[in-house]
Amino acid sequence: MIEAHADFPAQHLPDLPLSTPAVVVDRRILDANIARVADSAARRGLMLRPHAKTHKIPEIARRQIDAGAVGLTVATIGEAEVFAGAGIEDLFIAYPLWVDMRKAVRLKLLAEKTRLRIGTDSVEAVEQIARELGDAPLSVSLELDSGHHRSGVLPDDALPIAQRARELGVRLDGLFTFPGHSYAPGEQSSAATQESAILAGTARELREAGHEIVHVSGGSSPTAEVEEPTAAQEIRPGVYVFGDAQQLELGRIGIQDVSLSVAATVVSRHDHEEAEDDGPSLRRIVLDAGSKVLGSDRPAWATGYGRLPNHPRARITALSEHHATVVFPPEDALPAMGEQLRVIPNHVCLTLNLIGSVTVIDGGAVLGSWKVAARGLNS
Amino acid sequence: MIEAHADFPAQHLPDLPLSTPAVVVDRRILDANIARVADSAARRGLMLRPHAKTHKIPEIARRQIDAGAVGLTVATIGEAEVFAGAGIEDLFIAYPLWVDMRKAVRLKLLAEKTRLRIGTDSVEAVEQIARELGDAPLSVSLELDSGHHRSGVLPDDALPIAQRARELGVRLDGLFTFPGHSYAPGEQSSAATQESAILAGTARELREAGHEIVHVSGGSSPTAEVEEPTAAQEIRPGVYVFGDAQQLELGRIGIQDVSLSVAATVVSRHDHEEAEDDGPSLRRIVLDAGSKVLGSDRPAWATGYGRLPNHPRARITALSEHHATVVFPPEDALPAMGEQLRVIPNHVCLTLNLIGSVTVIDGGAVLGSWKVAARGLNS
Numbered sequence: 001m002i003e004a005h006a007d008f009p010a011q012h013l014p015d016l017p018l019s020t021p022a023v024v025v026d027r028r029i030l031d032a033n034i035a036r037v038a039d040s041a042a043r044r045g046l047m048l049r050p051h052a053k054t055h056k057i058p059e060i061a062r063r064q065i066d067a068g069a070v071g072l073t074v075a076t077i078g079e080a081e082v083f084a085g086a087g088i089e090d091l092f093i094a095y096p097l098w099v100d101m102r103k104a105v106r107l108k109l110l111a112e113k114t115r116l117r118i119g120t121d122s123v124e125a126v127e128q129i130a131r132e133l134g135d136a137p138l139s140v141s142l143e144l145d146s147g148h149h150r151s152g153v154l155p156d157d158a159l160p161i162a163q164r165a166r167e168l169g170v171r172l173d174g175l176f177t178f179p180g181h182s183y184a185p186g187e188q189s190s191a192a193t194q195e196s197a198i199l200a201g202t203a204r205e206l207r208e209a210g211h212e213i214v215h216v217s218g219g220s221s222p223t224a225e226v227e228e229p230t231a232a233q234e235i236r237p238g239v240y241v242f243g244d245a246q247q248l249e250l251g252r253i254g255i256q257d258v259s260l261s262v263a264a265t266v267v268s269r270h271d272h273e274e275a276e277d278d279g280p281s282l283r284r285i286v287l288d289a290g291s292k293v294l295g296s297d298r299p300a301w302a303t304g305y306g307r308l309p310n311h312p313r314a315r316i317t318a319l320s321e322h323h324a325t326v327v328f329p330p331e332d333a334l335p336a337m338g339e340q341l342r343v344i345p346n347h348v349c350l351t352l353n354l355i356g357s358v359t360v361i362d363g364g365a366v367l368g369s370w371k372v373a374a375r376g377l378n379s
Numbered sequence: 380m381i382e383a384h385a386d387f388p389a390q391h392l393p394d395l396p397l398s399t400p401a402v403v404v405d406r407r408i409l410d411a412n413i414a415r416v417a418d419s420a421a422r423r424g425l426m427l428r429p430h431a432k433t434h435k436i437p438e439i440a441r442r443q444i445d446a447g448a449v450g451l452t453v454a455t456i457g458e459a460e461v462f463a464g465a466g467i468e469d470l471f472i473a474y475p476l477w478v479d480m481r482k483a484v485r486l487k488l489l490a491e492k493t494r495l496r497i498g499t500d501s502v503e504a505v506e507q508i509a510r511e512l513g514d515a516p517l518s519v520s521l522e523l524d525s526g527h528h529r530s531g532v533l534p535d536d537a538l539p540i541a542q543r544a545r546e547l548g549v550r551l552d553g554l555f556t557f558p559g560h561s562y563a564p565g566e567q568s569s570a571a572t573q574e575s576a577i578l579a580g581t582a583r584e585l586r587e588a589g590h591e592i593v594h595v596s597g598g599s600s601p602t603a604e605v606e607e608p609t610a611a612q613e614i615r616p617g618v619y620v621f622g623d624a625q626q627l628e629l630g631r632i633g634i635q636d637v638s639l640s641v642a643a644t645v646v647s648r649h650d651h652e653e654a655e656d657d658g659p660s661l662r663r664i665v666l667d668a669g670s671k672v673l674g675s676d677r678p679a680w681a682t683g684y685g686r687l688p689n690h691p692r693a694r695i696t697a698l699s700e701h702h703a704t705v706v707f708p709p710e711d712a713l714p715a716m717g718e719q720l721r722v723i724p725n726h727v728c729l730t731l732n733l734i735g736s737v738t739v740i741d742g743g744a745v746l747g748s749w750k751v752a753a754r755g756l757n758s
């Protein structure tokens with residue numbers, strides 16, 4: 001019944017009685033992750049522009065910049081406003097914005113405070129940018145579809161957009177892509193190759209047509225660490241600061257790289273209940289961390305809705321808003337009522353968006369807390 | 380490829396240019412939903428105690444009380460604190476709380492402000508309540524498992540917990556259950572029958588053993604409107620105030636009952652892309668509402684990650700944090716770039732937890748906004 005997609009040794013985390021659920025970040029592991037990816041980017045001659053939608057925390061952004069990041073990537077104007085306010089001087093909103101009047105006002109103010117780049121993927125959006133933003137001092141990067149089939153244009157459709165931008169005086173001087181399909185099992189290397197080929201080919205085509213392309217940007221967390229030559233000059237990984245159960249189960253990080261977990265309490269315990277009619281085991285505990293703190297993302301290949309670092313064979317089989325149902329194999333004892341356990345969320349970006357602050361620890365010591373300043377800023 | 384689980388006529392919602400994504404509540408439909416369920420409960424002689432985790436908004440709580448609700452249900456102490464602060468005088472935390480020292484302090488303060496009931500499902504939790512809460516003026520209800528297999532005990536395990544409460548002087552005077560399996564297709568009526576049988580049988584057993592049971596509480600949104608006799612004296616539906624795509628696709632409400640939608644803008648549009656290798660259609664738009672506003676719940680039977688009321692044949696095939704990928708059938712024209720559409724989330728309780736406020740409308744007129752005062756209060 002229970003199949004392990006990722007095995008790891010049980011962790012012996014310090015006992016930290018907290019008011020649960022509480023999100024805990026180990027600063028030492030966080031800093032090691034920040035340094036590892038910064039060093040890898042530097043060694044490969046790549047500019048690192050971490051995606052701040054993962055953490056939404058100015059203190060973490062500052063540590064990324066101090067470790068050598070050239071600036072930050074964000075997903076929304078609201079996130080850009082928070083990080084510009086916190087003193088970050090170079091921001092890329094890697095999203096095909098539709099710049100209406102209200103968004104234009106905010107972007108103009110932002111462009112006065114910080115170096116600013118935004119995304120686009122259509123002639124219509126470029127025309128809207130020309131109309132609403134005029135000669136505001138910002139640049140535009142064109143999003144390419146490198147196989148994820150979300151936003152972004154196919155390489156053949158890139159040139160007409162760049163031409164239209166030139167006609168209208170819009171400074172389109174970059175390309176970017178998000179190889180989101182690299183998150184699927186076995187797709188990491190081929191997605192990285194595809195990404196590189198599409199960026200290289202389109203940059204060449206646009207340059208041959210006389211367009212100055214100074215930003216060539218790629219790289220999700222899974223492809224950022226593929227140690228192969230790439231046409232990207234910049235990478236934008238996000239998840240690497242914390243790690244999560246998805247990255248762990250894909251085998252792309254180890255349990256020692258996970259810096260964030262959710263402390264949760266055993267609130268219900270059912271040690272002697274049997275399965276019904278060949279159904280799944282009903283021998284379970286319930287933790288007070290549900291989808292409203294873990295997020296409910298669950299790829300088909302995942303073992304469940306997150307992982308318990310101290311109980312690698314346990315499986316989170318169901319998640320309600322405030323309940324995680326955790327089934328244990330017959331050979332493992334169930335934790336006691338009231339015990340506090342740690343849970344690693346499947347997709348850590350969702351967790352940060354659900355909470356007001358994180359508790360910062362170093363091994364067994366609580367150092368304080370950081371505010372999730374850009375939480376919930378969807379527009 | 381596209382299979383409709385619930386058909387409905389396209390709606391022609393008024394155009395409301397908003398800064399998207401924005402969550403919009405139609406007050407007239409909201410009030411009709413509040414009145415419909417209040418009338419149905421009154422006609423059946425049931426006390427109505429709506430679950431406020433769905434909306435988290437004091438203005439909506441007040442409308443529910445004014446329509447005849449006896450009090451509110453909440454999921455966490457934090458939610459109870461907000462609604463007690465807003466003047467609601469009768470609250471049930473329908474959750475098996477593990478009452479540690481910090482939670483005990485908060486519960487004692489709450490019990491001074493409002494009539495308070497909390498949940499439990501084990502001898503250990505009852506002992507903890509006795510230890511930490513002493514003679515605080517609150518009552519305890521025992522959670523029963525009526526087939527959902529989350530928290531809650533099987534009927535055979537109820538009596539020992541009630542006995543232990545009596546020994547320790549804990550006022551255990553109620554039973555409750557959550558028939559969460561009633562959300563599955565075809566399970567509504569049988570889940571309601573199971574719920575009623577388990578509540579009736581356990582109440583009888585405990586009363587015969589001399590326990591005074593004054594609260595018998597059941598009813599998710601799907602079972603609350605089953606018009607059959609029930610042993611429950613109180614129901615706790617939550618979702619009915621807004622409706623959502625799950626309820627719509629289960630056929631339990633009509634499109635005219637949905638009071639909440641997310642306004643989103645077309646930010647990317649791909650009209651001429653063909654499917655690859657027998658894959659799904661790639662003819663799509665992308666909206667700026669992703670899992671960080673819609674939530675990522677998606678039951679296996681759902682058609683996608685939400686529904687578009689104006690485009691009943693469109694399917695939300697993928698959701699990223701800030702992107703909804705929407706595929707249209709060949710016969711439907713794609714909406715234009717920059718157009719604002721409405722999206723009905725799959726599970727509306729998650730959406731309210733992701734935003735700071737809702738825009739309140741009446742048909743085409745914007746009336747103002749309500750703050751989501753209990754957002755993100757997980758403990």
